[in-house]
Amino acid sequence: MSSDTESERSAYDQDYDNYDAYSEAEAGNGLIIEGPPTGLEKIFDYEPGGHHPVHLGDVLHRRYKVMHKLGSGGFANVWLCHDISPQASPSEKYVALKIIMAEGSTKECPELRVSELAELADRSAISTGLWCLPLDRFDIEGPNGKHFAFVYPVLGPRVSRLLSLVNNSSADPGDALRKICQQTTWAMALLHSIGICHGDFRPANILVRVSGLNDLSEEEVLSIIGQPQTTKVIKADDPESALSDQAPKYLVYPLDWDTILSSSPQGTALLDPGTAQACVIDFGESYPISKPTPDLGIPQVYCSPEYTLEGKVAIGSDIWALGCTLFEIRTGRKLFDIFDDDKDEYLAKMALILGRFPDRWWDDVWEARESYFKDVNADGKREGGGRVVDVQPQGDSDQRPEARSLEDTIREGLFYEHRGRPGGIERPISEKEAVVFADLLGKLLTYDHQERISPAEALGHKWFHVHFK
Template sequence: MSDRSSTGESGSIYYDDQEIIPDNGLKIETAPFGLEKLYDYEPGGHHPVHLDDVFNNRYRVIHKLGSGGFANVWLCRDLAAGLPKYVAAKVIAAEGSTAECPESRVGKLLETGCEREATAIYFSLPLDQFEIHGPNGTHYVFVYPVLGPRVSKLLHLSRLDDPGPQLRKICLEIAQAMATLHAHGICHGDFRPANILARIRGFDGLSEETVLEILGRPETTKVILVSGETHTLKTAPQYLIYPVKWDEVLLNPNNTSLTTGSACLTDFGESFESSSPPVEVGIPQVYYSPEQALEGKVGEASDLWALGCTLFEVRTGRKLFDTFDGDVDECLCKIALLLGKYPEPWWSETWASRRHFFQDEGDGDGKVVKVPRKPSTGNRTDAPQFHRPVYERPIPRSLEEIIREGAIFDVNKGPHVVVKDITTQESKIFADLLGRILNYNPKKRLSAEEVGQHEWFKL
């Protein structure tokens, strides 16, 4: 399986100066947004799947729930059930289908004495597991209950006068999920909104026709050769399927009661035992703790930092330390601008490029001071695009200030968004909670259990 994860890397072919064609010579007819990569349909990669395929003589594919480089997730009807029953079948790429498959790590929750009933409250546990064999190899398949969208994208809550109580309830469950993991010696390693999904009331008992009326019928795009002809490769499907568009589903007035208002933690692919932290984990850099970014240290403390970022994102619909491209230096800058100077030796020694961005000393209020922008010389070789006058949006310099900007719901997929105010009282209390989680000293951060006991959840 190819290890390429972005366009333009070694091994891809440029086509018409824009499109990237994988080594297998295939392309699709329409936009690739939301789809898996064609170059992952090769030995070691994804299993080619079409609608109405049946896994293990039991699970028939009727739609796609999600896609990625590690696995694709399919909405299936369970043919072994009497009444209509639906499940999510996660088909792991062949290269990842080994005895050390990260997906199976969730089983450690059960091995550590945590009862299945308790874990089922916060986590998505496999209902079934088996192997399938195809042209690209052997694939592990994990069958789960069907879940909804990520909890930071519950756009239908924009219809409420005050979505705060519902979002705080979800945030409490998120904190309790982490507390359960940490109590059993497990770190999640990739704790972020993308891996926390909303529970739905389920489709069991409904006809397939009704389910597809709710979710929308599958949209496909044909897979063809670069020449435009139909391909005959066994390693790739004849078409790719776009995942369910949850934004559209939840904004439909007929589906207002589809979600239960509860959260479910998923994707344990980066999880590890607290006593044996790995060298690194694959969490996106915008959720890195300072000690992870500067020293490569991961553990319960870095999980907690990610929890703080996640709580903010779920409550406000915005990333706390949003960046243009996820660059580590940019992330560190965003953190310093909001939370202040890093302690030594991080500030003066560990962060090698810090002096490119900030002066050694802060201002009278203890805030970091940017290095003045270099004036343009007018010479085009002097990279004038970096020095020309630009409008800079005022940057919030405290947690309370950034919280007061409100909760944003991008219901129109454009510049016009719905903004719900967050009261001054809640802003102060929420800022206190986040400040206690996002402490630069890893040892002084609130534990996940302590987070769940904070006053913010009692508003």
């Protein structure tokens, strides 16, 4: 498992110039760190109910030796460990150990849903490797309380970072991206087949597996990923005095996949876009298809229109998120990109691409609609992508967004950032592929959630099985 997810990184990527360690110390446990806080857990979370203190070289559960940190989050830290047990599987020599804060280690812990998922699924579904399921689970009794600990496979970056990190050739990555999309769709199909919706299905929760680590010694692994960097923990009012056992002597900065996978041949060898395998993580928002949750924790840009407008959650919510996710993986862009999760802006962009909403939503439910669109008569309708767009955006003509079909949006091509290419890399998507891909997305993103095709049906679509030139 990797921690390269929006939820585990963005909350702690702070502006060091604006960081006031002493204010944090006054508000928390009186501790500060000497270095910048970027990528680190909050130091004031080392108190009863908080994080378990861990040091490099610690051996947990008599088998997991801590080598590096994979990431930090709001309720857990994730460590790269070497399984030194004689019973360790050669294919799982290095693992990701996720330690939950004590206050979160209860029967309501979202991480427990992953274990429940493993019990529901049959061996054939698990063997695909498309879900990140725990290899082991145990409890840690520490100075800050009891902590749940989950052992996972080591995963690499999110799928949306794949090309940015390792694609240096002029070859068209379309086939590799369609393969990742196919695996992503298959992962959801398997999940739905056992009666579970993911609830937070998006590119940030789809990582790619790294290969080759388990063949290496600890020294060889660290030569590739880099030696851990640390920052000392001290008391704000008495830096020379000893710390209690509730806090570690230092915090460890998480490793950086961007640097690892793009800075050396050994690092690049860990991940090949042509053979990369997708793996879905974070089942904390999952729910039974038969008992939908009342609320979703997924960002607005992946929310279905029925949830956005009426708060309705069903299996169609997952399918809508799948459509948005496939577009993002293939093009490197969000389908409905908005600022600050603005619901009305999201609905407006949706209507511009997919067309007018059903009458009840358009005329009654979407209260802000007239701030964005005015209706036009039949002569003003525009055909596009197999859909009728009979809306005209309000505002000055030189500033308002242009109505586009799915095909138009796909034709803009693939874009991804790359360290070696300032300004990023753009690649075209062929006319033939744009038409076929738009057909698939149209079936996943229809406004009537009952008419959306299932992930299993989507797997039979032509887009997954044709090589486009």
